[in-house]
Amino acid sequence: MTRGRFITLEGLDGAGKSTHLEWLVTRLRSRGHVVVQTREPGGTLLGEKLRGLLLAEPMHLETEALLMFAARREHLACVIEPALVRGDWVVCDRFTDASFAYQGGGRGLAREKLSLLERWVQGDGGEGGDGLRVQPDLTLLFDVPTGLARQRMVGMDRALDRFEQEQGEFFERVRAEYLRRAKDSCGRFRIIDATGTIDDIQQSLEEIIAIF
Numbered sequence: 001m002t003r004g005r006f007i008t009l010e011g012l013d014g015a016g017k018s019t020h021l022e023w024l025v026t027r028l029r030s031r032g033h034v035v036v037q038t039r040e041p042g043g044t045l046l047g048e049k050l051r052g053l054l055l056a057e058p059m060h061l062e063t064e065a066l067l068m069f070a071a072r073r074e075h076l077a078c079v080i081e082p083a084l085v086r087g088d089w090v091v092c093d094r095f096t097d098a099s100f101a102y103q104g105g106g107r108g109l110a111r112e113k114l115s116l117l118e119r120w121v122q123g124d125g126g127e128g129g130d131g132l133r134v135q136p137d138l139t140l141l142f143d144v145p146t147g148l149a150r151q152r153m154v155g156m157d158r159a160l161d162r163f164e165q166e167q168g169e170f171f172e173r174v175r176a177e178y179l180r181r182a183k184d185s186c187g188r189f190r191i192i193d194a195t196g197t198i199d200d201i202q203q204s205l206e207e208i209i210a211i212f
């Protein structure tokens with residue numbers, strides 16, 4: 001059985017990621033793939049409970065990072081790994097890049113600590129390669145200036161969560177860290193200009209998946 005493929009979607013809150021995720025999953029299914037659609041933090045019963053805490057309760061920065069990775073460990077063990085082994089494709093709304101961007105870039109947690117958790121939770125792939133056993137095959141980064149992301153977010157008809165309530169400079173740092181990781185990623189990332197129309201963005205996604 002060929003191992004499935006693992007696609008993650010990333011971007012600032014308000015980048016329009018969720019709209020494109022639904023479209024992408026439908027498109028992949030129409031191409032005949034069995035697709036597991038999931039999200040982080042969350043994706044399992046326990047993970048969704050942790051999500052509730054993470055999005056609402058004030059907590060120490062390191063507690064926040066540890067809970068993100070605890071939810072991720074459960075998610076990998078119970079959902080992502082089994083699906084990939086079955087040969088299914090997994091499309092996940094956020095993954096470890098979000099921890100580097102939000103807890104690292106946004107909140108200032110040392111990158112070394114995040115790398116340590118990443119290796120623990122995603123497995124040590126041994127010598128050679130990038131050293132990780134589980135890593136997305138493709139990461140779509142929906143990039144927008146923070147001002148536009150903010151405008152879209154405040155236009156939404158619901159209360160803002162603990163991350164969405166952060167101020168402009170926080171999101172500047174999150175965006176910068178996403179872009180830095182994309183640059184250093186050896187081709188895993190595709191940066192999508194999410195200021196375009198929905199049609200333009202779908203066209204870009206179509207081109208990316210056609211050759212993936």
Ligand code: TYD
Pocket residue numbers: 013014018039040041068093094095096098099100102103161163164
């Ligand atoms: P998201 O699912 O994009 O929110 P929504 O569906 O409400 O638009 O993400 C929830 C929040 O969690 C988002 O603000 C980013 C944050 N987050 C982190 O800070 N670190 C992480 O590792 C992950 C996965 C998410």
